[in-house]
Amino acid sequence: MLDAKRIRANPEAIDKELSKRYISGVLDQFLLLDKERRTVLGRVEELKNFRNNASQEIGKKKKAGEDTNTLMEEVRQVGQEIKNLDDRIKVIESEIEIILLNIPNIPHESVPVGEDENYNVEIRYWGKPRSFDFEPQAHWDLGPNLDILDFERAAKLSGARFTVNKGLGARMERAIISFFLDIHSSEHGYQEILPPFMVNTECMLGTGQLPKFSEDMFKLEGREMYLVPTAEVPLTNLHREEILEAESLPLYYTAYTPCFRAEAGSHGRDTRGIIRLHQFNKVELVKIVEPQKSYEELEKLTADAEEVLQLLGLPYRVVLLSSGDMGFSAAKTYDIEVWMPAYNDYKEISSCSNCEDFQARRANIRYRPAPKARLQYVHTLNGSGVAIGRTLAAILENYQQEDGSVIIPEVLRPYMGGLELIKSS
């Protein structure tokens, strides 16, 4: 959410910033309502001031045994007018809130301006895609052939866009989760959290999934609860409506959760394999930091996510997203894309964003910079560290051998009982 005062003070500048996200004219209605709100507010506050003084006067007069009927009648009438004006203000404020909740974050100055992914900027590459001296298989062939992924039975259970991991497929998924959590908690200083997988509406508003993107999520029947689309939601909302001590910052959290997404509007995309599912596993990283440090922290967070891919020996590249390709809440986003032989291309496996105070404002997460100083909104960051299913797919494809077996990356072997190879039985 943007700061209403900032919009009021400089609407042209904000409008220009929003044009980088190809949005225009959303401020006009806000400015109109904002002006009316302040006018009505001024009047009603005057009346309330009168009422407060008069009520006190009545108290005194009654104590002194004087007649108060005239004054009471007068205040009663003022009370009716106050009520009318208060009702109007309430309506205006809810309209203003709807407008503000639907405006995306403003891109950071370092973000390339452009309408889609074609304007993204490649930042760096790590590792070399392997050259195969045989025709590599896609993971959606490798998995079933090795009997570690079962799409047909998953369809029987739940329909399209689900998978069943079996045997070493299940074991490796669990191994990757443990490995990532261990690295981030032991090496990178994140506190491990196991949050609820269902959250309320306030959380979804706080991180920006609602009100705009309700069709992307799974909502529980008859309840104001949602299945988490990412652990970013529970982790960032841990401190919703809180005032944090400056000394407690920065806060680093990591969590494994399944992620549930309706994938509305992505029919026909990535229909094969485990790239795009309604339910997938992910280890997430979230940081809550002081504003002046957030961009430094974004670089570190991205590096933390990159490191797990380096340890797995998976080639990747880092891409800076353009203004039009960024998510709703982000001010700046790096995507990490892992090399996938079946696509002969890099495929997103992590998205690391600085949301600045956009989410903090919605979720009301503040801190006191110094004793006696005014409260300020914190900055929040999040990034996948990284997506588990896509990591499994990348391992299968990058570590496959000509006979269809798959070498287990060395760092995962301790998590898999020392096993070195997955081969069909």
Place this chain on the structure above:
RNA sequence: GGAGAGAUGGCCGAGUUGGUCGAAGGCGCUCGACUCGAAAUCGAGUAGGCGGCUAAUCCCCGCCUCGUGAGUUCGAAUCUCACUCUCUCCGCCA
């Protein structure tokens, strides 16, 4: 699911015959005194939001907020209703 208790400032905790209560007291924190320094002690200060004024996120003025939302009243932390959450006991369950 049944019965009962409760929700107040960063924290703990008074206040429920409605009226100078945004709110005693304590802790914590900040500043000062004492001290070589520290502890202890003493003194002062210390909620948030909105609006006006303003160069200002300094002052100053006003309005709102005692779980949330309605209501009664000239006036509500205090009374009424609904809801949410927490705790205790019973039942059920992993």
